[in-house]
Amino acid sequence: MKITKKPLMAGGVAAVVAGGAFFYLGTELPGSAQAASQSQLIEQAQLTEAEAQEIALGEAAGDVTEVEVEEEGGAVIFEFEIKTDTGVTEVEVNGDTGEIVGTENEDGEDDEESEATKE
Numbered sequence: 001m002k003i004t005k006k007p008l009m010a011g012g013v014a015a016v017v018a019g020g021a022f023f024y025l026g027t028e029l030p031g032s033a034q035a036a037s038q039s040q041l042i043e044q045a046q047l048t049e050a051e052a053q054e055i056a057l058g059e060a061a062g063d064v065t066e067v068e069v070e071e072e073g074g075a076v077i078f079e080f081e082i083k084t085d086t087g088v089t090e091v092e093v094n095g096d097t098g099e100i101v102g103t104e105n106e107d108g109e110d111d112e113e114s115e116a117t118k119e
Contacts, residue, residue, distance in 0.1 A: 038069040045069075045076040045095030052078040052098070056091040059100050060084055069095070077101065 042049055053064060062084035070077050076095030081088060088106040093099070 041069045041071055041076050041095075045078070047078075047093075047095050047098055049078060052093040052095055053080060055093050055098050055100065056080040056082065059091050059103060060089040062089070 045052070047055075049067065049069075053067070056078070057064070057080075060082045062082040064080050065083050065088070066081035068079040070079065075097075078093045078095050080091045080093070082091060090102075090104045090106075091100060092102040094101050
């Protein structure tokens with residue numbers, strides 16, 4: 001029985017394509033995993049998202065357009081993107097203490113950082 005290279009190459013290509021499809025499908029999950037992770041972080045925080053948002057709006061008055069929750073240095077941090085009269089400001093609030101740990105204008109300039117964030 002003679003084995004030619006063409007069927008072997010076709011089988012190899014099919015395996016690579018199937019593996020690539022499997023890998024691609026695996027990369028679709030982080031969005032839902034990220035949402036679950038953010039929900040877990042919100043549950044760990046001492047403040048509710050609404051309480052943290054109120055603190056952020058006290059720093060930069062406007063309309064909240066985006067909210068993200070992250071863990072930085074073991075602390076839950078709420079990040080609020082706020083559309084103000086002068087542009088967009090991002091305000092970071094510690095979810096345990098309510099401390100504003102940073103603000104940033106859309107142009108990328110830091111307005112304020114706490115000493116803990118600088119270190």
